[in-house]
Structure formats: C-alpha cells, structure tokens
Amino acid sequence: MSSVLVAAEQVLLTGKWNENLQNDIPLFEQTRSVVNGSFRDVLISPESRNIFKLRSSVTDKDFLDRNLDEWFDFSINPQDDLASQEWLRILIGVALLHAFVQANWTGPNLDVAPLDILTIPSEYRDDVTEEYLHRKAVAELAYGGEPVYHLASLPLFLRLAQLIFDLPYQHCQSAAWWRLRAWLIHQQVLDEPVAVPAEVQLSLQSLPDSIISDPELRGRLSVEEGLLQHFLSNDKVAAELFVRAARQTQLEFELTGAPGKRTKFIERDITQLVLLAQSHLTVDDDGSQAADTSNSTEQTKNDPVIPGIPVPTASAMPETLALNDDTLLEQTQFTSSNPAASDSHLTHLDPTSQPALHPLDQCILLALCLNIKNTSPAHGLTAEQMSPYVARVVSHPRNWSVHTMALLLRSRLESNRTKTVERSALQLQALVDQMPTADSTIAERLLYIHSLPLPSKWEMEKELAMRFLSIGVVKSALEIFERLEMWEQVVSCWQSLERRDKGIAVVRDLLQGKKAEAETVISRGKANTDSRRQTLDSAREAKLWCLLGDLEPDHALEHYTHAWELSKGTSGRAMRSLGGVYFARGDYPRTIECLRKAVTINPLLSRSWFILGCAYIRLENWEGARDSFSRCVSIDDEDGESWNNLASVYLRMGEAGQKANVEEHDGKPEEASDQSQERDGDQNKIPFTNRILAFRALKQGLKFKYDNWRMWANYMVVAMDVGExxxxxxxxxxxxxxxxxxxxxxxxxxxxxxxxxxxxxxxxxxxxxxxxxxxxxxxxxxxxxxxxxxxxxxxxxxxxxxxxxxxxxxxxxxxxxxxxxxxxRWEDALNTYLDAYRSGVAGTMEKGETDIERWRQGVGEVEEIVDVLRNFGPRVDGFAWRLQARSIVRTFMARTRDFEDEPEWSRLQGLQEEVRKE
Structure with a gap:
C-alpha cells in the first residue's frame, strides 16, 4: 500500500487536516474538502455525478421498482488508476455519511439535496422526486424487521454511503472501518437495535498496522467498537473495549475521594468523590478547539491550556447553564491538593486545578461513565459514581460535540434531584435549540462524532418530551411527539390523559389517509387515500397496524396478522405481538411458532426470548426453555427473572434434556420465582450437574433481584442440595x-x-x-x-x-x-431448652384443652424436658434443676386433669414420682 494513500486515509479517519501532506496524494483537494466539511463541493463534482448516474442498461421505468444498488454502476474501469478510483469512492462515501450526520446530529442545516448529486435523465425526473427517494431509502434502510425513523433527513445519503462502503477494496483498507461507522449510525436510526453482520467486526481484524499505527487511531477504533457493543447491550464486552482504549491512549484516571464541600453552608469538609485524570496524547494546532471559560460557571479563571490548542471565542461551545441555587455550590470545592493514594501515579494532581484532557480521552471517560450506568443497579450510588466522570469532562470544554454529550449526561443525572431538576430541563432544551446554529465549524462538530453516543436531533427532542411527561407536563410532551410523528408515544400521551379513543382515532386516520404526516393537513380528505397508502413503507405501516392492535384488544389478532401479511413476513413487531396474544390465550404451540419467527428476525430482544421460554415450560419442552432463557441472560445478564427461570428449568431436566422425575408445581412459568424447589427424594433424581447449574444460575440472578425472597428461598434449597x-x-x-x-x-x-x-x-x-x-x-x-x-x-x-x-x-x-x-455451653443450652419447652405445646397449654392428640404431644415434651434437666442440670453449678423438673410436671398435670382417664396419665404420675424421689 502506498504510504501517501495511508497518510490520506489516516487524515480522513481522524478528521484533522495535516498541512504536511503533499499535493501528490490522490484527489488532494477533494480530500481536504471532506475533512473541512465542504461536502457539497465533493458530492456535486463531475466525478461524483458520474458515479451516481443510472446504469446504461436502464431503458424503462421498471428501474423504479428495483433496489438502489441496481440503479448505479459503482465498478471501476480497469484502465483507470485503481487506487485513485477506490479513494474517490471512499471520499464520496464519507462525504455522504457525514452529510447525513450533519443533517440529523450536529447541524447546521445542509446545503446539498439528493437530486443535486444524482444524474437522472430528463424523461425520469417527474418520477424520481426527492419525496420518492426519501421513501425508497427509508424502506431499504429497514433492517431486521425494524423500521427506520421516517422523518430522518436525507436517508438516501446513508443508504448510498452503505452501498459504497460495501464495495470490495484492494488498496483502501480503511473501508472496513468506515463500514463500522456507517453501521453505528444505522443502529441509531432503527426503532430497535439489530445484530450487525458478523463480517463487519471480523473485517476490522484485518486492518493493517500502518493504518492504526497512531495511539489516537487505535484508541478511536476501540471506542467505536465498544459503542457498537453498547448499542447491542453487550455491556461487558463494551467495558473491556473502553478500558482497552484508555490503555491505548495512555489515559491515566482514578476515582478516589478528597475532602471538600458541595453546599454553601456546610461547616466541615466531607469526603467527596473526584476523578483524577491526565492525558498523554498531543493535540495539533488545527485539531480540537478549546473554549474560553468565561461562559461556564464550571471553570476556574485560569483554565489549564494544552500546548498547541488555541482558545477560541466563547460562542464556540454549547451554553453551560449555571445552577444558581441558594444551597448547592456550582461545583464541589476540594480542600486537599493530593487526594490520590500514595502508590498512585496521579498524586501530583490537584482536584481543584486539573490539566485539560485530550478530547478523545474525554470521549473515553464519557463511555466509561455510560458503562457504569449499564452495569450498576438503578439507585443513587450509580449517579454518584457517574457524576465525577461528567464533571471532569464538563470542566474543560475542548470540542463542541464532546461538550454537548457531557452536558446531556449531566442533565440526565440531575433530572431526579429537586435542587437540580430545573437546570436539567433547561439545559436539555438549550442543547436541542443549539443544533441549527452555526456557532462552531462543521469540521469541529464532526471531529469526534463517531466516538460518542450522541443522540440524533429527534432522539434529543424525544428525550425532552419524555422529561416533560415524567413531570406531568403531558400537553407539551404531546406537541413534541406529534411534531416528531412518534405515534406510539402520542397514543401513550392520550392514554395518560384518559382519552384512549383519541389514540385510536389518530392511528386509524393515519392508516386511512385522513391524517397526513410531515405537516400536511387533513383537508386532503379521502380522495387521496390510495396515494397516501402508497407513501407508507411496509415496515412503518405494519407498525401502525400493530399499534392499533395494542389499542383494540378485541381485534388484536386480526390487526397483528394483517401487519405480518402487509410486511411480507418481515415485521418482527407483528410476530412478537401475535406471540403475546397466543400466550395470553394459552395457545402455546402457536406462541412458539410466532416467537421463533420473531427472534429469527431480531434476536436481540430479550423479552421475546423470555415469553418463548415460558411457552416451552408450559409444554414441558425443557431443552427449548433452557435455550430460550440462556439467550435472555446472554442478552441481558442482569435479568434476574430469567436466571431464576433458567435454574427452574435445570431442576426439571434429565441428562439429555428430558423431564426429570419430579413433582410439578401449578403456577405461571413467568413467575417461577414463586415456586419452591423440590426436596430430598425428588431432588436426588435430578442429575447433579443440573443442580449445580441451577445453583449458579440462581446465584447470578440474586445479584440483580436481591429483594426477591422467593428466589432466596429457591436458592436456599438448591444450595442445601448441592452441599453449599x-x-x-x-x-x-x-x-x-x-x-x-x-x-x-x-x-x-x-x-x-x-x-x-x-x-x-x-x-x-x-x-x-x-x-x-x-x-x-x-x-x-x-x-x-x-x-x-x-x-x-x-x-x-x-x-x-x-x-x-x-x-x-x-x-x-x-x-x-x-x-x-x-x-x-451447658447453662446456655439448658436455658434454651427451657425456652423451647415454654414456646412448645406443653408450655402453652391452658386449662380446658380438649384436643387429645395435642395433649399427648405435650406429654412427650414434658418427658423430654425432664430428661434434659436430669442430664444437664448437674453440670451447671447452683442450678436447682430438681425443683424445676418437679414444677414443670406438677404444673402440666394441674392444667390437664381432664385427661386423667387416658393411658398416658400414668406416665405422668410415674414421672412425677421419679422426680420427687430424686
């Protein structure tokens, strides 16, 4: 591989232009335009338009029904320079991907439209409109049975970028990395996460060392791989990748404690959590930007400056709102200058004046902060652990996107505290409002976008609406959801307002064409019903039918079935809903049939696997149940109920998955934690290996269901059975x-x-x-x-x-x-036996007792306690055991004289005589 091309690929991957690059790199000017965010210059160039022209074989309008990959000829003429042509396609793909990100994530508004980059013959221009291209791209981006958000701007750009990155490359080895980045974006426009093709991650292993020779590039790759695992809920793998990224960039950090104050009127210092961190990466002059701290109350006046980083104007960063609380300080005031442990490498850091971090290291800290949220229980300690990470990043703004993500995380952490909830909502609103602005360059906003889980514009607004909904401002939330056309949330709002009929009316109007989307009006009426129906891609229309099924339980089966047929067997939502209906009706064979199809379409949804496992339990298909609950815990290892049900299945399996010869319990399988496990004789018929597996499953599940006493009861019995x-x-x-x-x-x-x-x-x-x-x-x-x-x-x-x-x-x-x-310990033992007697049948028996069996049991207890007194009494100095024995026998006989005619009475008389003689 040419070293010149390698240098160009590294520049494009980092997003930072290198002035030392020579003009002899392929497509020098186009490369610089992509790095600087001038995507229009590249996408409307003759070279680009030549790629995006219809194939010569297209001779009629039949091509409109074909997929986009059949429209264009992306092949390279063997007579042309192969490396340069490959590099041109990479540049165009990156320009398309980043243009899509600019339009939907970072802003400002884009200056290029789909028809600007396509070369469409004049006879087809009336049919190939921007609306048609939008619908077609949205339909093709639907993946794994999950639809794409239909109001995403310019989805055609993302689809074309995917097609370009999926081409074979011989010279441009970074294509595998760009394919990963395209999938990261794709995951965020789908309704639910979907497993990516295995080759996406496998191809990254073949990246040559020349591409990822720089520590920053290695760190970026690990963070982005970790974010993909984060989106797929593989939290442990994501955590390992984030830690690996920190090692690769040589980021040093330590969460420790230091004396300090968080409120204005506290009189003594209290140990506060603080994150000490130090970067070892260098920053180029044209790289990340820092912000003047005059607009941030989180800063000290003398913000530490990394050599080589210019300090631009204050408007270059998102607005950091002040708390302005009469009790809480703006930031924790630490009084110790070296809180780190003596064996730490960070003892020289002062928590009140730490050096600025490299933006990539800030991305790693925010990713680690996310992992704390993913792998910790949902209680206050999690927020306390996350806050120092966020505060460390917020304190030194160096990049627009990174600072936006840090402020968003801080807003989430502050949303549940009465003292900070106001700033939380206002800060989130400010982040939403900043997107269309041009207060910073496009290049800076895109610089670290692939290393951050920054939400899209619509997700940010959805979060704001959910925040309104959580505090009871339903009308404001409803307005946002209606504008975003998130109909499922619209229906939820109407239901919370006790207007379920309004929710049904909204969905039916959408399906019948009476209610148009994207700010069109109802006045179009029924005349446009057929054309309106054509504007809905099958995945989204199927989802609306599923939503209608949720709202009309009496017709749910009909609506879900129609959704499945409408999607031509691709709607996982329809099959999941059908499976739920059949399960509720007790039709477990059909439940299994539907849910098997659903998990084949999208295997990442643990709830589908859970219900499938419950259906298998009802049919006593233990192998199927084991496999289903195993998939549940592999997707979400914090699912305590699935761990418990998995243990229950193991206790019912034989060596080869057959039913063990144990007594069955009545009860719901999804409530397996209600069932105590079988005892002694039955347990011995269960293979010991299965009992060990059940023990381990319950032990894991109790980490996340610590307050579930039924699981503890099951765990107790299984632990006894395996010798623990x-x-x-x-x-x-x-x-x-x-x-x-x-x-x-x-x-x-x-x-x-x-x-x-x-x-x-x-x-x-x-x-x-x-x-x-x-x-x-x-x-x-x-x-x-x-x-x-x-x-x-x-x-x-x-x-x-x-x-x-x-x-x-x-x-x-x-x-x-x-x-x-x-x-x-004879005296303690004797007293305890006496306590046992007093709380037993004999000790609590009153005059007038008529239950002869209970009286006979009492006789046995009297004889037992007398024997105890005889055996232990002489071993305790000063204990009047004879007197105690006589008193017990005499009192019991006095209370139960109604039983004098019983044979056991003579035993009591004999015992009384023996005690008297002693």
Whole structure:
C-alpha cells in the first residue's frame, strides 16, 4: 500500500487536516474538502455525478421498482488508476455519511439535496422526486424487521454511503472501518437495535498496522467498537473495549475521594468523590478547539491550556447553564491538593486545578461513565459514581460535540434531584435549540462524532418530551411527539390523559389517509387515500397496524396478522405481538411458532426470548426453555427473572434434556420465582450437574433481584442440595429478613435450619473438621466453610442476630440448644431448652384443652424436658434443676386433669414420682 494513500486515509479517519501532506496524494483537494466539511463541493463534482448516474442498461421505468444498488454502476474501469478510483469512492462515501450526520446530529442545516448529486435523465425526473427517494431509502434502510425513523433527513445519503462502503477494496483498507461507522449510525436510526453482520467486526481484524499505527487511531477504533457493543447491550464486552482504549491512549484516571464541600453552608469538609485524570496524547494546532471559560460557571479563571490548542471565542461551545441555587455550590470545592493514594501515579494532581484532557480521552471517560450506568443497579450510588466522570469532562470544554454529550449526561443525572431538576430541563432544551446554529465549524462538530453516543436531533427532542411527561407536563410532551410523528408515544400521551379513543382515532386516520404526516393537513380528505397508502413503507405501516392492535384488544389478532401479511413476513413487531396474544390465550404451540419467527428476525430482544421460554415450560419442552432463557441472560445478564427461570428449568431436566422425575408445581412459568424447589427424594433424581447449574444460575440472578425472597428461598434449597451450606445459611437469613414481619415464625424453613445445625454437630468438637489443618482447634475457622467450625460462626450469627430477635418457635429454640450443647455451653443450652419447652405445646397449654392428640404431644415434651434437666442440670453449678423438673410436671398435670382417664396419665404420675424421689 502506498504510504501517501495511508497518510490520506489516516487524515480522513481522524478528521484533522495535516498541512504536511503533499499535493501528490490522490484527489488532494477533494480530500481536504471532506475533512473541512465542504461536502457539497465533493458530492456535486463531475466525478461524483458520474458515479451516481443510472446504469446504461436502464431503458424503462421498471428501474423504479428495483433496489438502489441496481440503479448505479459503482465498478471501476480497469484502465483507470485503481487506487485513485477506490479513494474517490471512499471520499464520496464519507462525504455522504457525514452529510447525513450533519443533517440529523450536529447541524447546521445542509446545503446539498439528493437530486443535486444524482444524474437522472430528463424523461425520469417527474418520477424520481426527492419525496420518492426519501421513501425508497427509508424502506431499504429497514433492517431486521425494524423500521427506520421516517422523518430522518436525507436517508438516501446513508443508504448510498452503505452501498459504497460495501464495495470490495484492494488498496483502501480503511473501508472496513468506515463500514463500522456507517453501521453505528444505522443502529441509531432503527426503532430497535439489530445484530450487525458478523463480517463487519471480523473485517476490522484485518486492518493493517500502518493504518492504526497512531495511539489516537487505535484508541478511536476501540471506542467505536465498544459503542457498537453498547448499542447491542453487550455491556461487558463494551467495558473491556473502553478500558482497552484508555490503555491505548495512555489515559491515566482514578476515582478516589478528597475532602471538600458541595453546599454553601456546610461547616466541615466531607469526603467527596473526584476523578483524577491526565492525558498523554498531543493535540495539533488545527485539531480540537478549546473554549474560553468565561461562559461556564464550571471553570476556574485560569483554565489549564494544552500546548498547541488555541482558545477560541466563547460562542464556540454549547451554553453551560449555571445552577444558581441558594444551597448547592456550582461545583464541589476540594480542600486537599493530593487526594490520590500514595502508590498512585496521579498524586501530583490537584482536584481543584486539573490539566485539560485530550478530547478523545474525554470521549473515553464519557463511555466509561455510560458503562457504569449499564452495569450498576438503578439507585443513587450509580449517579454518584457517574457524576465525577461528567464533571471532569464538563470542566474543560475542548470540542463542541464532546461538550454537548457531557452536558446531556449531566442533565440526565440531575433530572431526579429537586435542587437540580430545573437546570436539567433547561439545559436539555438549550442543547436541542443549539443544533441549527452555526456557532462552531462543521469540521469541529464532526471531529469526534463517531466516538460518542450522541443522540440524533429527534432522539434529543424525544428525550425532552419524555422529561416533560415524567413531570406531568403531558400537553407539551404531546406537541413534541406529534411534531416528531412518534405515534406510539402520542397514543401513550392520550392514554395518560384518559382519552384512549383519541389514540385510536389518530392511528386509524393515519392508516386511512385522513391524517397526513410531515405537516400536511387533513383537508386532503379521502380522495387521496390510495396515494397516501402508497407513501407508507411496509415496515412503518405494519407498525401502525400493530399499534392499533395494542389499542383494540378485541381485534388484536386480526390487526397483528394483517401487519405480518402487509410486511411480507418481515415485521418482527407483528410476530412478537401475535406471540403475546397466543400466550395470553394459552395457545402455546402457536406462541412458539410466532416467537421463533420473531427472534429469527431480531434476536436481540430479550423479552421475546423470555415469553418463548415460558411457552416451552408450559409444554414441558425443557431443552427449548433452557435455550430460550440462556439467550435472555446472554442478552441481558442482569435479568434476574430469567436466571431464576433458567435454574427452574435445570431442576426439571434429565441428562439429555428430558423431564426429570419430579413433582410439578401449578403456577405461571413467568413467575417461577414463586415456586419452591423440590426436596430430598425428588431432588436426588435430578442429575447433579443440573443442580449445580441451577445453583449458579440462581446465584447470578440474586445479584440483580436481591429483594426477591422467593428466589432466596429457591436458592436456599438448591444450595442445601448441592452441599453449599454456607450459602444456604445466608439465603435463610435473607428470607427471614424479608418475610418475618408478615409471616412470623413461618418464614423460617426449620428443616433447613436443622440440617445446618446437624452439619456442625456431627463433627466432633475436639477434633479437626475434614479439610482442616492439623493446627486447627475448636476456636479456629475450618478450611471447609460448609461443615463444623467453618459453619459455626455463620449459623450462630443467623440464630442470634437474624432469627431470634425477630421470630421464635419451639423448634428454633431446640436447634439453638443443640448447637450450644455441641459447644458444651451447658447453662446456655439448658436455658434454651427451657425456652423451647415454654414456646412448645406443653408450655402453652391452658386449662380446658380438649384436643387429645395435642395433649399427648405435650406429654412427650414434658418427658423430654425432664430428661434434659436430669442430664444437664448437674453440670451447671447452683442450678436447682430438681425443683424445676418437679414444677414443670406438677404444673402440666394441674392444667390437664381432664385427661386423667387416658393411658398416658400414668406416665405422668410415674414421672412425677421419679422426680420427687430424686
């Protein structure tokens, strides 16, 4: 590969022009125009228009029904310079892709239209209109059964860019990278994320080292690969790629604590989270721009400057709104100059005056911030972890798009706090309003756009509308949704206003042509019904029929079926809805048939796999259920219900997926967490490997369903079954904590408690447990935490700290007493046995008792406690055990004289005589 072409490809990938480039690079002026954002100059050039002219074989209007890839001849004449022609196509593809991004993401408004770049013969110009090209591109961009947002500007540009990047290239190796970037944009215009072709990611592995020789380029590639995984919800893979990007750019960062203040009237310093970070990348003079900090209350007056970065005017950055709160400070004031740990490389950084970061490193920090959100529970700690990342980026604006993303994340974090909710809404509105402005150059706005998850214009406005909806401003949200023609959200707004009929009317008007989109008026009437219907691409029209099915449950089956037929078997939404209807009706074979088609179209939606797994459970197809729930947890490993159901399936499977010989429970499969697992005899018929898999599945699921007591109950039983007694002890404690207030002593699984105590007491007190070192004594912890001394501390803590302070029963006291007996704590054991007697049948029996079976049980308890007093009493100094025994027998007999004629009464008399003689 020519070194000149490699240099040109690197310039195009980074988006920063290099003045050292020679004029001998292919298409020098066109390359500079693309880098500088002058896309019109490239797209309307004769070379470009020559590529986008109809094939010579097109002789009639039949070509209008063909796909766009059949319209144009992108092949290269072998007589031409192959490298230059390939480079021309790459330049045109990049210009098209970035023009589409400018029109829909960054602004300002674009100065080129689709018909400006196409060479259409005069006889076809009446048919090939911009509206026709828009509809055709939207229809072709629909992928995996998911439609494209129909009001996206200039979708033809994205479609043509895809076609160009999909061509074979021999000299321009960066085409694989641009193909990835096109897919990143494509994912964001679809209604739901869809898995990309495998070759998109595989082709990146063949990128030559000469292309990604620079640390910045390597870091960019890792971030962009991570963002693709982020869009596909593969959070763990995305996290690894973001961390790899930080290593490649040599970004050093550390989340630590430092004393400081966040409110104006606090009297003493409190440790606050702070992110220390330092860049090692250099910035060229013509690269990223920094902003004057005079318009940002987040800045110090002397903003650190990276050598080589000019400081432009304040208008070059999005407006950073001040908080202006009477209590909270604009930013945390730190009082320590070196909060980092002594072994850290960042001890020299002062949290109040950190150096500015390279914009790419800022992108990496924001990506890591997103990953915190994806891999952490939804509670306040997540926001506290994310805030230092955002604050570190907001404090030093260096690029328009990066700063916009940072402000957007800050707005999201502040939306749930009463002190900051006002700025959150106003900041989001300001970000929406800035898009059409020209306060910064096109080149700067596009510089890092592929390294950021920056939402499109319509997604930004949708987020603003959702913010309005969350605070009850339904009318304002409805206006935005209607303008964006997001009809599903429009219907939701009408439903929240208790006007479901209005939602139905909106959808029916759209389908019948009475209501036109894109700001046309109703006055067109029914005369345009047929033509109006033709303007709807099949994917979107099918979605409207599905929406109508949601609103009219009585006709849902009819509407969903019509949507499926209308889409010609491509609407995943229709099949998902049909599967849901059949599942609700109990028709599980049809549910499976529909959902199998739905997951074939779009396998990334975990809800479809979940319902499919539930349908398999109802039909006792355990292999199908296992595969379905396995796919659920592979898509979203935080889905606790799927982990629980997967464990339930394992406990019902034989070695080859056949049903194990266990008793079935009635109940819904989607509520498998309600079902306690089978015990002892039945469990032994389940393969041990399956029980281990069930244990691991439940353990994983409980990380995300920590408050689900049913899952803890299942986990407790399975843990006992596989020998993980320590985990069973922990699970029993969680069940008691969650259920004791409602169920009392019934929340304690006394069988499990007895087995835990038995696991301790079956080990001789003065000898080592299995697995113990020879030096171990009874006071030491066993190496095996599931028996003997290794389990003693946890079970004792379970009884003393969790169970007995909340609930008690005779059996619980006896379990505690057996444990104390094993420890040779005779006095405590004796008192606990007495507590067990007092809470048992005999101790609570009153005069007038008529239940003879209960009385006989009481007789046995009296005999038992007397034996305990005989055995333990002499071992406790000063304990009047004889008096205690006589009193127990005498009191019980006095209360139950109504049973004098029973044979057991003579036993009581004999026991009384024995005690008297002693």
């Amino acid at each position: 007694l320590l985990e069973a002890c922990r699970a029993l404690g969680r069940v008691v904590e969650e259920r004791s207030a409602k169920e009392g002593a019934g929340c304690v699984d006394e069988d499990v408690l007895d087995r835990l105590v038995n696991a301790i007491t079956r080990t001789p007190l003065m000898t080592n447990d299995p697995g113990q070192d020879s030096q171990n004594t009874p006071g030491h912890t066993s190496a095996n935490p599931n028996v003997g001394h290794g389990l003693l501390k946890q079970v004792s803590d379970l009884l003393d700290r969790i169970i007995l302070p909340r609930v008690s029963s005779s059996r619980i006291f006896r379990a505690k007493a057996r444990l104390l007996t094993w420890e040779e």
